[in-house]
Amino acid sequence: MQPRALIVDDEAPAREELRFLLEQIGTVQVVGEATNGEEALLLLDSLDYDLVLLDIRMPGLSGLELAGRLAEKPHRPRVIFTTAYPDHAVEAFDLAAADYLVKPFDAERLRRAVERALAAGEPAAAEADGAASPAPPPSRPRVAEPDPLVRIPVQKDGRTVLVAGDAIIYAAAARGYSSLMLAEEHALVSFSLNELERRLHGHFQRVHRSYLVNLRHVRELVTDVRGQLVLVMNDRRRSRVEVARRHAKELRRRLGV
Template sequence: MMRVLIVDDEYPARRELRAQLARFPDVQVVGEAASAEEAYELIAALNYDVVFLDIEMPGMSGMDLARRISRGPSGPRVVFTTAYPQYALEAFQVGAVGYLLKPFDEERLGELLDRIAGPRGALPAREAGGPAPAGPRREPGARAPSDAPASRTPPRIPVEKAGKTLLVHPSEIAFIYAQEEQVYVKLHSERLPCRFTLRQLDARLAPYGFLRVHRRFLVNLEKVREVVPYFKGSIGLVVADAERTEIPVSRGLTPLVRRRLGLREE
């Protein structure tokens, strides 16, 4: 039985795909998610064989989620379902096993499912460079042996200062934020502009203790010094920069942030 997770921010699209997949007796839809962030939590907690993933969604994109899946030692295969043909090359570069352009029919879906399952109805081993077979899960951001920063050099982040490009080590960064279409890297006592987007930086830094806590903020959890309670269960994070900056956490991400900080869920 092929265990499937559907990820799309539009409910009608999820409903339609679920109905299509229900026509295949060897496929079981065991989960749905309306965002890549929610899907990331589900993938960390449960075993899925295949994720049907939209690309353009609010917050983390489907492509960013696929990159996270491909970095880990285990995880589901990714099939992109999208109305945009221009992402096809990038999709297969991140290890996708399928790319379905909406609207697609049952025949096209069936051909893809047969290819994924293999000639004997069993999921084949992943190809080199693609996502690994499904296996034991871990909490989002938890370090597995092959994903541990100790096994590779953390990426330096290029920032601009006085007409020069500096390379900043992640351990120097308190948080990163977007303001008026510009991304800034906040060090202890200065902020420096960066040419990467928050999505790109999230993908680069997630294995090194950084977490997207808000659509505008990416935080180094090692720099969090205080959790401030907000209205209706929301929280803010005070980080260890010179200004003791307080960063808001999106309500939907609050449970994940609390878990990552080792706090009791409320």
């Protein structure tokens, strides 16, 4: 039997779109919909769900409050937050969310989130570099400079802001989303670091499983007390980005040092 999913969103078009995308994916069966947190609790008390796709800002009980209640249930479903607001990601992952999707997203992004949520015993995405888990394959060589029109869509205050690739100092990975470090601020996006790497080729390079760096914004290369190579970026904060040993040789070659 397919895993059972519950959609919780106060907007009917959003519920319809989620159901449509989930039917395209075919991984789970949608057996319930709720328009607010209170309705969702009633459904969750009457049936064991494997997955809850949960909006955050709803009348009454918020999605974050509902997720906190789910932690008390004997059969705790996995939670994927689906929201138009990226500014609750940290709170969501504090509640052990499986993923955090910022609208709009497509079927492929949702499919990966569902697979991650349903996978049992999957190692944490923030696993320390150099741990015993298999290392990812080496980065593919870049063959072209990025199109100067490359833009990364960022959801901000209900608007979609297009951030130019060259404005990105570096990107950092987290579970289910990435943080773009800009000159004056940072922004959350629903793209994985691998997706950003495909979009931001050319003078961007993966220097760690958790970091993608714009080589044009590297100010210094220093070595810390452990002998680890660290990049000092040219933003106002002089951000420091650790370089994994397996990426150091290629990085030095590309920087000409």
